[in-house]
Amino acid sequence: xxxxxxxxxxxxxxxxxxxxxxxxxxxxxxxxxxxxxxxxxxxxxxxxxxxxxxxxxxxxxxxxxxxxxxxxxxxxxxxxxxxxxxxxxxxxxxxxxxxxxxxxxxxxxxxxxxxxxxxxxxxxxxxxxxxxxxxxxxxxxxxxxxxxxxxxxxxxxxxxxxxxxxxxxxxxxxxxxxxxxxxxxxxxxxxxxxxxxxxxxxxxxxxxxxxxxxxxxxxxxxxxxxxxxxxxxxxxxxxxxxxxxxxxxxxxxxxxxxxxxxxxxxxxxxxxxxxxxxxxxxxxxxxxxxxxxxxxxxxxxxxxxxxxxxxxxxxxxxxxxxxxxxxxxxxxxxxxxxxxxxxxxxxxxxxxxxxxxxxxxxxxxxxxxxxxxxxxxxxxxxxxxxxxxxxxxxxxxxx
Amino acid sequence: xxxxxxxxxxxxxxxxxxxxxxxxxxxxxxxxxxxxxxxxxxxxxxxxxxxxxxxxxxxxxxxxxxxxxxxxxxxxxxxxxxxxxxxxxxxxxxxxxxxxxxxxxxxxxxxxxxxxxxxxxxxxxxxxxxxxxxxxxxxxxxxxxxxxxxxxxxxxxxxxxxxxxxxxxxxxxxxxxxxxxxxxxxxxxxxxxxxxxxxxxxxxxxxxxxxxxxxxxxxxxxxxxxxxxxxxxxxxxxxxxxxxxxxxxxxxxxxxxxxxxxxxxxxxxxxxxxxxxxxxxxxxxxxxxxxxxxxxxxxxxxxx
Numbered sequence: 001x002x003x004x005x006x007x008x009x010x011x012x013x014x015x016x017x018x019x020x021x022x023x024x025x026x027x028x029x030x031x032x033x034x035x036x037x038x039x040x041x042x043x044x045x046x047x048x049x050x051x052x053x054x055x056x057x058x059x060x061x062x063x064x065x066x067x068x069x070x071x072x073x074x075x076x077x078x079x080x081x082x083x084x085x086x087x088x089x090x091x092x093x094x095x096x097x098x099x100x101x102x103x104x105x106x107x108x109x110x111x112x113x114x115x116x117x118x119x120x121x122x123x124x125x126x127x128x129x130x131x132x133x134x135x136x137x138x139x140x141x142x143x144x145x146x147x148x149x150x151x152x153x154x155x156x157x158x159x160x161x162x163x164x165x166x167x168x169x170x171x172x173x174x175x176x177x178x179x180x181x182x183x184x185x186x187x188x189x190x191x192x193x194x195x196x197x198x199x200x201x202x203x204x205x206x207x208x209x210x211x212x213x214x215x216x217x218x219x220x221x222x223x224x225x226x227x228x229x230x231x232x233x234x235x236x237x238x239x240x241x242x243x244x245x246x247x248x249x250x251x252x253x254x255x256x257x258x259x260x261x262x263x264x265x266x267x268x269x270x271x272x273x274x275x276x277x278x279x280x281x282x283x284x285x286x287x288x289x290x291x292x293x294x295x296x297x298x299x300x301x302x303x304x305x306x307x308x309x310x311x312x313x314x315x316x317x318x319x320x321x322x323x324x325x326x327x328x329x330x331x332x333x334x335x336x337x338x339x340x341x342x343x344x345x346x347x348x349x350x351x352x353x354x355x356x357x358x359x360x361x362x363x364x365x366x367x368x369x370x371x372x373x374x375x376x377x378x379x380x381x382x383x384x385x386x387x388x389x390x391x392x393x394x395x396x397x398x399x
Numbered sequence: 400x401x402x403x404x405x406x407x408x409x410x411x412x413x414x415x416x417x418x419x420x421x422x423x424x425x426x427x428x429x430x431x432x433x434x435x436x437x438x439x440x441x442x443x444x445x446x447x448x449x450x451x452x453x454x455x456x457x458x459x460x461x462x463x464x465x466x467x468x469x470x471x472x473x474x475x476x477x478x479x480x481x482x483x484x485x486x487x488x489x490x491x492x493x494x495x496x497x498x499x500x501x502x503x504x505x506x507x508x509x510x511x512x513x514x515x516x517x518x519x520x521x522x523x524x525x526x527x528x529x530x531x532x533x534x535x536x537x538x539x540x541x542x543x544x545x546x547x548x549x550x551x552x553x554x555x556x557x558x559x560x561x562x563x564x565x566x567x568x569x570x571x572x573x574x575x576x577x578x579x580x581x582x583x584x585x586x587x588x589x590x591x592x593x594x595x596x597x598x599x600x601x602x603x604x605x606x607x608x609x610x611x612x613x614x615x616x617x618x619x620x621x622x623x624x625x626x627x628x629x630x631x632x633x634x635x636x637x638x639x640x641x642x643x644x645x646x647x648x649x650x651x652x653x654x655x656x657x658x659x660x661x662x663x664x665x666x667x668x669x670x671x672x673x674x675x676x677x678x679x680x681x682x683x684x685x686x687x688x689x690x691x692x693x694x695x696x697x698x699x700x701x702x703x
Binding site (some may be wrong): 014060061080081086087088090092094095096097098106107111112124141153157 | 433583599600602603605606607608609610611613614617621622624676
């Protein structure tokens with residue numbers, strides 16, 4: 001109970017068979033999720049994927065249509081939000097405009113009748129380095145300062161579970177980086193469970209121990225950031241977290257430790273352990289930075305996949321690396337990120353080139369090939385949204 | 400060099416405000432002229448009248464300028480119960496109007512947000528009484544509450560009202576009339592602030608362990624204070640000077656006369672202009688004092 005004082009440590013959160021329907025649409029469908037105590041968990045997804053709704057369900061600001069919510073093993077599904085051992089850093093901050101910064105931070109402590117609320121509020125403000133502004137009103141602070149007050153107002157209560165609803169969205173890049181590091185250090189310092197909702201894949205990957213990628217009200221894949229990045233299981237994850245080159249082909253052999261996929265006549269190998277499907281038509285992929293760009297036809301080597309020849313259609317220099325687009329006949333565009341080891345790009349537009357990659361770097365996706373459209377290589381949230389809209393329109397036309 | 404630099408940087412700073420204040424004056428002039436003509440001049444005339452003395456051997460109602468401060472002492476001595484009643488009734492009416500209006504404004508401004516049609520309908524209903532003269536409405540209440548009406552019979556049958564009791568002509572009916580007449584003036588400003596109330600603050604309160612009741616007192620009420628302050632002022636000020644509801648021809652009687660009735664009687668019936676003027680000045684001074692203290696105490700400067 002919140003009146004019991006500060007949480008000793010973070011509590012684990014368990015969502016069991018959560019469904020949330022609003023009039024007209026389903027926001028969350030059969031969501032099962034367990035967040036271990038003390039972890040920094042990120043819920044990542046495009047806007048409208050149900051991640052904020054999930055957070056509001058946990059905070060008690062919405063009621064699930066079906067399913068149960070357990071915090072620290074206790075069922076809180078029917079517990080009112082003000083009785084849950086949970087605090088939220090709202091996207092809009094929602095700092096009370098009629099109170100000083102200090103009173104904002106002390107608000108939760110006063111409600112729970114915790115001793116020395118003012119002292120503890122000062123302590124929390126010192127943690128976010130804003131104690132010198134304690135007597136100001138929230139609207140006298142900058143966006144970044146307000147964000148830190150919102151954070152102090154939540155963590156001062158030492159909730160078993162802290163919910164962060166895109167709290168860094170309004171900040172500029174530099175401040176965001178700084179706040180990401182601060183949040184991370186505060187989390188490890190106080191040992192609370194953090195549930196962070198964001199659409200920023202970089203933010204999710206740098207901050208969280210575990211990332212769950214959410215799409216259309218369901219969790220597509222969950223795991224450590226590097227695991228998600230290196231071995232995405234679906235096309236959505238492969239394209240939402242960074243970029244991927246995806247190819248569709250038929251499995252011709254699954255003997256040995258690899259499967260061999262026929263992509264427009266080219267045999268490409270993928271380790272069996274990294275492929276979700278081993279028969280029939282499959283979608284396989286490889287990250288652009290894993291590709292080697294070669295200007296001469298590479299000799300066939302065991303353990304290396306080769307595509308080509310193709311024509312370079314685009315070269316864009318971005319400082320650290322150069323992005324090449326290679327048009328391979330029968331396969332399409334392949335994106336390559338090459339580190340700038342020499343001055344400037346090594347090949348120019350129109351040049352003939354091959355790409356090769358180590359078999360170990362390929363991955364095979366779970367999606368049915370027809371259900372996993374090959375996105376353009378610069379796929380971002382907007383492109384995915386456009387794709388979804390296109391599908392929806394087609395569906396409407398059919399019916 | 401250095402001087403030139405100073406000169407060029409200082410000149411625009413000096414010029415800008417001068418130019419702006421001139422435009423501001425031009426824009427303010429019509430308002431200032433209006434105030435001078437219709438507020439300041441009558442006010443000075445009122446003060447002069449309040450200090451004047453009857454013309455010796457003149458007709459009734461003939462007065463000449465003097466510096467007769469006793470006028471003030473006389474009216475206070477003679478009419479202090481009217482002053483007390485005026486502020487007592489106005490305070491009671493403001494209180495009841497607030498108690499009735501706040502939930503009403505909250506419902507229209509916050510709860511009915513999901514149904515814009517209902518919201519518009521209820522707002523229209525709040526304003527609807529203005530379509531009929533308030534004299535007529537007050538008279539209608541007099542008819543409903545007079546002796547020998549079903550209402551009074553029912554109250555007597557239920558022993559709520561003694562057998563020889565009346566509803567009209569009592570402090571109750573005057574306060575009732577004042578409350579009724581000023582409810583729209585209380586509801587509309589409170590509605591205006593509650594309608595803008597960001598419900599995310601309420602969610603934040605709930606997230607920070609405040610029960611709905613605590614959230615209401617700690618978040619909703621403070622954020623709606625500007626509306627409450629303007630509503631109470633719009634009710635209290637006119638109510639304390641009101642002379643319709645307390646008049647014997649409406650809901651009052653000789654025992655419920657407020658200072659407004661005394662001023663009216665002195666101006667129109669007794670032709671004692673100095674007394675009426677002195678009471679007006681005192682009424683104005685007391686209202687200014689009360690309102691000034693109230694606004695300062697309510698601490699809504701940065702929310703207004």
